[in-house]
Amino acid sequence: MFKRLSAEFFGTFWLVLGGCGSAVISAAFPGLGIGFLGVALAFGLTVVTMAYACAGISGAHFNPAVTVGLFAGGRFSGKDVIPYIVAQVIGGIAAAAVLYVIASGKAGFDATASGFASNGYGEHSPGGFSLQACMVSEFVLTAMFVIVIHGSTDRRAPVGFGPLAIGLTLTIIHLISIPVTNTSVNPARSTGVALFQGTWAVHQLWMFWLVPLIGGAVGGLIYRSLLAEDAKA
Secondary structure: OHHHHHHHHHHHHHHHHHHHHHHHHHOOOOOOOOHHHHHHHHHHHHHHHHHHHHHHHHOOOOOHHHHHHHHHOOOOOHHHHHHHHHHHHHHHHHHHHHHHHHHOOOOOOOHHHHOOOOOOOHHHOOOOOOHHHHHHHHHHHHHHHHHHHHHHOOOOOOOOOHHHHHHHHHHHHHHHHHHHHOOOOOHHHHHHHHHHHOOHHHHOHHHHHHHHHHHHHHHHHHHHHHHOOOOOO
16 A cells, blocks of 8 residues: 555656646746647646556556546545545645745746646636636546546556556646636645645635546546446446
8 A cells, every 4th residue: 555655646746746847837938838738738748657657556546536536436445545635635735845946946936926837716717717617617527537547447448558548638638628727627736736826726726626526426427337348238
């Protein structure tokens, strides 16, 4: 279990550092910024790389919503759900701390004012989307993410391509929803940076726990009841 939790810690650490780091440091760099597409690819690539590295150790969840979704889908033991989530959240916070130290090396950096890649709705949505729109986005995209994870790791799926399918799905999710919520679908990712933003991001954090967890559970149940090999025809 220690090795499994360590893999979840490092996998989540890499996801938050790579994804949020690209948003904070590289997205709007003058003349050379990577923009939405670059940030979306960064999140997808972190999952691809660490899934290949850690799937054989921990299953490579790196996300409380995925852990809950795999449990709901009958793929994961209930007794391990809380330890996995704790390791993921600690990994996200540690990555945010490293990113904060790096970003603070530039004169004038202010995590509170910049938003620090935090997720938000309403006036803190990048595109000004309402709470309802943001909740629908997070719910549907998390559910679809978990369905893809179940399907791409099913024993009927092509062997060895699961991490690639999962990473590409996360890239697509970000391309859809960066303007909506700055894309969470992952409470650990939201928590780490919100703590360093320190104001509105913390106040809105409840939504980026509640909705992705529900979406992940629904995605797992959909796969289990409709798409799994033993599901009724």
